[in-house]
Amino acid sequence: MTTWPTGVAGPAWGADYNPEQWPESVWADDVELMRRAGVNLVSVAIFSWARLEVEEGRYEFGWLDRVLDRLHQAGVRVDLATATASPPPWLTTAHADEVLPVTAEGVRLSHGSRQAYCPSSTVYREKAVALARALAERYRDHPALAAWHVNNEYGCHVARCYCDRCATAFRAWLRARHGTLDALNEAWGTAFWSQRYTAWEQVLPPRATPSFGNPGQLLDFDRFSSDALLELFKAERDVLREVTPDVPVTTNFMVTWTFGALDYWKWAAEVDFVSNDHYTRAEDDERHVELAFSADLTRGLAGGAPWLLMEHSTSAVNWQVRNVAKLPGELRRNSYQHLARGADGTLFFQWRQSKAGAERYHSAMVPHAGPDTRVFREVARVGDEYGRLAELLGSTVEARVAIVYDWESRWALGQPAHPTSDFDYQANALALYRSLWHAGATVDFVRPGADLAGYPLVVLPALHLVDDASPYEEHVAGGGHLLVTHLTGTTDTRGHVHLGGYPGPFRRLLGVRTEEFHPLRAGQVVTLDDGSAAAVWTEHLHVEGAEVVASYVDGPLPGVPAVTRHEHGSGVARYLACGLTGDGLDRLVRAALADAGVPPGVPGVEVVRRRGELSGTPVSWLIAVNHGGSDAELPATGVELLTGARASGRQVVPAGGVVVVREEV
Known part of the structure; x- marks a missing residue:
């Protein structure tokens, strides 16, 4: 099976290309500018359904033929989209009740933007698959075709639909998952509030109700909705594989x-190569740290294999x-x-800035x-540099820390009627990652239940839904180190609370027991006896074998342990029972890294090592990015690939600059 866009020489560099937005007279200029910018891969036809199928069953491919021919002549490879991300008005007008999605409040959404389709619509699916087949048959032998790009950003705008079609599909999904109504009632705890179901027809999506919805129903509907969109992807993917078996498929x-609406661990198993879109939060002074988090998580989804950044921005976006x-x-x-973090290519949205829409x-x-701009000059510079980095392709990233990331726990903790609405799964995970980033640790993200061998330190940020903690007990008993945060192990995977004290199945491993949660008031900050501070969360913790690292000085629980350390077998498990902030979290993370034998990084510089082979010989590359305003220095010996200069024991990384060093042993 082909697992990378074919024929792309060097790291992929390019963008979404939308020629249908421009007169054909512009296309020649596009190709010439692509040559100047070093572009070697573009995504085409992502939002072109209305131009490709102008009315039901009538296709017009001539313009796309000419576009692909031009790109091929210029040596630009094409990631060809199936164009199904935005059904055309003729389809949503003729089949409004059968295609358009419905909100939890019963409002049917209209066309006029994008993604106006219900994931359970058989009409939409049939039309989308038919278009995908027509494109595959038309372009199966086109020399520019490098990969297939199915739909676009599934679930971005309509991640959940609550229509009657989805109700029927949800019931079928529940039958497959639970088998019987009795099992469903047990899983959802329907004895509460007289919700017991006596017929499948009574079961609905979690539409608007007078009060809080059923947590089990909400969680299962999140699972179903992710799966329903995945089935849409697979329907198009399967027809593409049938017609063009040697062309890799992604979305x-x-x-x-x-965004956190889809369980990408499940999705990643269904694509030929993982690709991702990422946009920084402009007003975050450390937005580069969240970018690194996203890149490492994407690499985790790819199983450590190279992945493709399908979209990011050259400058401002339009939606913040x-x-x-x-x-x-x-x-x-x-x-x-x-x-640095495993991508073998980086593309932008988009090639030419739209004048309308x-x-x-x-x-x-x-x-x-136009091209006489700072942005285009910077684009052309990077395109030229990428031309010198083909040797990196296929290499992988070295990491010694793992974070267990769980979309289902993220969904569960985002539900209403939790101890606090101030807790945010993603923010909690990012805070821990930020401390690891500042300590210079490279991180792999892994799914719950993954093999943890090879990771001296494993971090569990609010792994809320856990049936069994034994894999983590085995990791620590065998010499591993574990850092666990509050709200880990609170419930099983049905959302039922583990009785006997929190954190449920982790109590023995951590040597602690919590009797009650004490979330903090809005803006409240409490002090710990090591000088650190905590916000959002505290809990009434008892030690049962663990060593107390820090306790509260004030707040609702003065004198109560807040941070603990427990030796278990040959390893150590730490528990963070509060929302530790700032320097306090940094100190905790550095202590955990030191205990685990993970050496510190270079202060002020983001340094990642990729490993691979050149002519059968093992090689490593250091990629260093300096986000600061002063030059920095790191130990390195080898050749700096962007300039060709040698590094003999040290390498200067200019302020705001980048270096790529092929290391010598």
């Missing part, structure tokens, strides 16, 4: 701070509250961060002002 994930432009050098640093103020490789 772009959204592993980013804004304040769409701040990127600083000079920032798009270059962002691109190299993704490359909802995304007309979203930046592009070619801005409104």
Whole structure:
């Protein structure tokens, strides 16, 4: 099976290309500018359904033929989309009740933007699969075709649909998962509030209700909705594999701070290579840290294999509250961060900045002002540099720390009627990651139940839904180190609370027992006796064998343990029972790394090592990105590939700059 876009020489560099937005007279300029920018891969036809199928069953492919021919002549490979991300108005008008999605409040959404389709619509699926087949049959032998791009950003705008079709599909999904109504009632705890079901027809999606919905129903509907969209992807993928078995198939994930609606561990198993879209939060002064988090998580989804950044921005986006432009050098640093963390290519949305439509103020490789701009010059610089980095392709990233990341726990903790609405799964995970990043630790993200061998330190940020902690007990007993945060192990995978004290199945491993949660008031901060501070969360913790590292000085629980350390077998398990912030969290993470034997990184510089082979000889590369305003230095010996200069024991990383060193042993 082919697992990478074919024929792409060097790291992939390019963008979404939307020629249908422009007169054909512009296309020749596009190709010439692509040559100047070093572009070697573009995604085409992502939102072209209305131009490709102009009315039901009538296709017009001539314009796309000409586009692909031009790109091939210029040596640009094509990631060809199936164009199904936005059904055309003729379809949603003729089949409104059969295609358009419905909100939990019963409002049927209309066309006029994008993604106006229900994941359970058989009409939408039939039309989408038919278009995918027509494209595959038309372009199966086109020399520009490098990969297939199915749909686009599944679930970005309509992650959940509550219509009657989805109700029927949800019931079928529940039958397959639970088997019987009795099992469903037990799983959902329907004895509470007189919710017991006596017929399958009574079971509905979690539509708007007078009060809080059933937690088991909410969690299962999240699972179902992720699976329903995945089935849509697989339907198109399967027809593409049937017609073009040697062309790899992907769809772009959204592993980013804004989106958490799909279980990408399940999705990643269904694509030929993982691709991702990522956009930084412009007003976050450390937005590069969240970028690194996303890139590492995407690499985890890829199982450590190379992955493709399908979209990021050259400068400002159009959808944040304040769409701040990127600083000079920032798009270059962002691109190299993704490359350092396992991407074998970085593409943008989009090639040429739109002059009309909802995304007309979203930046592009070619801005409104044209190529005589800072953005285009920076784009061309990176494209030229990427041409020198083909030797990195296929290499993998070295990491000694693992974070267990769980979309289902994220969904469960996002439900209403929890001890506090201030706790955020993603923010909690990112805070821990940020401390690891500042300590210079490279992180692999793994799924619950993954093999933890080879990771001296494993971090569990609010792994809420856990049936059994034995894999983590075995890891620690065998000499591993574990850092566990509050809200881990609170419930089983049905959402039923473990009785006898929190954190349920982790009590023995951690040597602690919590009798009651004490979430903090809005803005409240408590002090610990080591000088650190905590916000959002505290809990009434008892030690049962663990060593107390820090206790509360004030707040609702003065004198009660807040941070503990427990030796278990040959390893150590730490428990963080509060929302530790700032320097206190940094100190805790550094202590855990030191205990686990993970050496510190280079202060002020993001350094990642990739390993691979050249001519059968093992090789490693250091990729360093300096986000600061002063030059930095790191130990390195070898050849700096961007300049060709030698590093003999040390390498200067310029302020705001990047270096790529092929190391010598």
